[in-house]
Amino acid sequence: MSLNFKVVLVEPLYQGNVGSVARAMKNFGFSDLVLVNPCPLEGEARAMSSHARDVLEGAIITSCIEDAVADANLLIGTTGITGSKFDEHIRIPAHVPRELKQHLQGSCGTVALLFGRENKGFTKDELRMMDMILTIPTSEIYPVMNLSHAVAVVLYELSDIQPGETPLADPFDTKLLMEHFAQVLDNIDYPEHKKEKTELMLKKIFGRARLIPREVQTLRGVLRRVQKNLVSDLKK
Amino acid sequence: MSLNFKVVLVEPLYQGNVGSVARAMKNFGFSDLVLVNPCPLEGEARAMSSHARDVLEGAIITSCIEDAVADANLLIGTTGITGSKFDEHIRIPAHVPRELKQHLQGSCGTVALLFGRENKGFTKDELRMMDMILTIPTSEIYPVMNLSHAVAVVLYELSDIQPGETPLADPFDTKLLMEHFAQVLDNIDYPEHKKEKTELMLKKIFGRARLIPREVQTLRGVLRRVQKNLVSDLKK
The missing domain is CATH 3.40.1280.10 (SPOUT methyltransferase, trefoil knot domain)
Incomplete structure (x- = not known):
């Protein structure tokens, strides 16, 4: 490559x-x-x-x-x-x-x-x-x-x-990561008026960090685990 | 300045x-x-x-x-x-x-x-x-x-x-230095066909070296002393 x-x-x-x-x-x-x-x-x-x-x-x-x-x-x-x-x-x-x-x-x-x-x-x-x-x-x-x-x-x-x-991370995987983050922000009732700026900030941070594919997968694993341990989920 | x-x-x-x-x-x-x-x-x-x-x-x-x-x-x-x-x-x-x-x-x-x-x-x-x-x-x-x-x-x-x-050397002084070098090349019967290239080379070296005024004067002092000690001069 x-x-x-x-x-x-x-x-x-x-x-x-x-x-x-x-x-x-x-x-x-x-x-x-x-x-x-x-x-x-x-x-x-x-x-x-x-x-x-x-x-x-x-x-x-x-x-x-x-x-x-x-x-x-x-x-x-x-x-x-x-x-x-x-x-x-x-x-x-x-x-x-x-x-x-x-x-x-x-x-x-x-x-x-x-x-x-x-x-x-x-x-x-x-x-x-x-x-x-x-x-x-x-x-x-x-x-x-x-x-x-x-x-x-x-x-x-x-x-x-x-x-x-x-390798630079696959754009499709990065997009899924960003959507996953947005989901988590929803899960934790993140204030609506701050959401957009925070998502943009995360996007910039990941852009600067030049994520490799493995890191994207690991981050998504972390997010999945966060979601599993959320109060809203535990209550189910 | x-x-x-x-x-x-x-x-x-x-x-x-x-x-x-x-x-x-x-x-x-x-x-x-x-x-x-x-x-x-x-x-x-x-x-x-x-x-x-x-x-x-x-x-x-x-x-x-x-x-x-x-x-x-x-x-x-x-x-x-x-x-x-x-x-x-x-x-x-x-x-x-x-x-x-x-x-x-x-x-x-x-x-x-x-x-x-x-x-x-x-x-x-x-x-x-x-x-x-x-x-x-x-x-x-x-x-x-x-x-x-x-x-x-x-x-x-x-x-x-x-x-x-x-300070960068004064262009007039640098010009005098180059002329002085050309003079010395003449004094030492430097081969005519090499003169131009050698003078150009000296010019480039001094350009790269970013001469300060004091260095130009010192170099001219050296050249004057070279000239005084040349065989052609001693013979007089």
């Missing part, structure tokens, strides 16, 4: 950017491009892709993020730093590209690097899907990078990563 | 790239842009600069590289890796952005980051002027990066550099 990256552009608006992204990918040795509901791709996209027309033409086009990342073990969403405190629990902690590299050293599996729309990034629901949030450290005065520049910087950082033998 | 960087674009051909460079500069907190004989800058340059129009409009325009770098203590030329062995002694050793950062940690002074033309980079004579050659590690299959991507990656790497109190 190896460590594969796919670059996922979510609803890109400008075809020139899509072409530039393809070029930056080929510059750094990446080739898996997925486009979710992209703008029309014509001459300008091809021109900006330059000698990376193969990457552009090999791009997979999907109509939703779920299809784009179906085979990915880890979803990494890249966002700009926003001054706003809004949705802080979704956006934070954010990691810088160097941390992501360290995080993934020695792993194998498929990692989806997602980049949002040029004008408004990701929706709240899209951000909730991410296992990790990635932010490129930029000037506070003007933090909004051009889409293809952001891709170039992230791929530059990841281009000399050392993969290894540690 | 502080550590200042100026981005110097040598004869850029596409105004969109110049605008994109301005944007990437502002994203990473840089503002000194110098353009040597640029293409006409009109609406597209402004559009691509986005909210970095101030950087674009504040750019200094010169008609030669010498004017662009007159106040710089160190000239760093960024080039793509070429498969060709041609001019290897000019291009090699090339340093990656992370090495440049380590190299400049703790320094103060003005560093010129030069980027060549989109189609053919730097001329041989321009490369000879550089104190260090910088190369972004890219895929061998497609090493030629878009100009603004290259700038973005270099500035991303340099944006968290820690400046310090160690």
Whole structure:
């Protein structure tokens, strides 16, 4: 097994950017491009892709993020730093590209690097899907990078990563683990208004921890045992 | 004193790239842009600069590289890796952005980051002027990066550099040192066909060594003493 990256552009608006992204990918040795509901791709996209027309033409086009990342073990969403405190629990902690590299050293599996729309990034629901949030450290005065520049910087950082033998957990198993946790929160009458934030926090923690398959199974075993020993269950 | 960087674009051909460079500069907190004989800058340059129009409009325009770098203590030329062995002694050793950062940690002074033309980079004579050659590690299959991507990656790497109190040598003094070395090579009847390569090598070594003013003076003292003790001189 190896460590594969796919670059996922979510609803890109400008075809020139899509072409530039393809070029930056080929510059750094990446080739898996997925486009979710992209703008029309014509001459300008091809021109900006330059000698990376193969990457552009090999791009997979999907109509939703779920299809784009179906085979990915880890979803990494890249966002700009926003001054706003809004949705802080979704956006934070954010990691810088160097941390992501360290995080993934020695792993194998498929990692989806997602980049949002040029004008408004990701929706709240899209951000909730991410296992990790990635932010490129930029000037506070003007933090909004051009889409293809952001891709170039992230791929530059990841281009000399050392993969290894540690498998990333299967996304389906991780999803079951998260659902299991949600179940347990219900079982213990966890306050409804805290649930969403706590679930998101758990998702982020597991994302950062880079769970291996065995750990996912062990955690689920713990949860099963918790459930068996709950007062609500004992009363039966 | 502080550590200042100026981005110097040598004869850029596409105004969109110049605008994109301005944007990437502002994203990473840089503002000194110098353009040597640029293409006409009109609406597209402004559009691509986005909210970095101030950087674009504040750019200094010169008609030669010498004017662009007159106040710089160190000239760093960024080039793509070429498969060709041609001019290897000019291009090699090339340093990656992370090495440049380590190299400049703790320094103060003005560093010129030069980027060549989109189609053919730097001329041989321009490369000879550089104190260090910088190369972004890219895929061998497609090493030629878009100009603004290259700038973005270099500035991303340099944006968290820690400046310090160690002054970079004055460019005028360094030039005198190089001329002094050339003189000594003449004095010792150094083979004519090796002279140019050796002088270039010395220039690169001093560039890498990040000479401080006192070292330049000490080296010149050594050279003066060498000259005084040469046979040709003793014979007089």
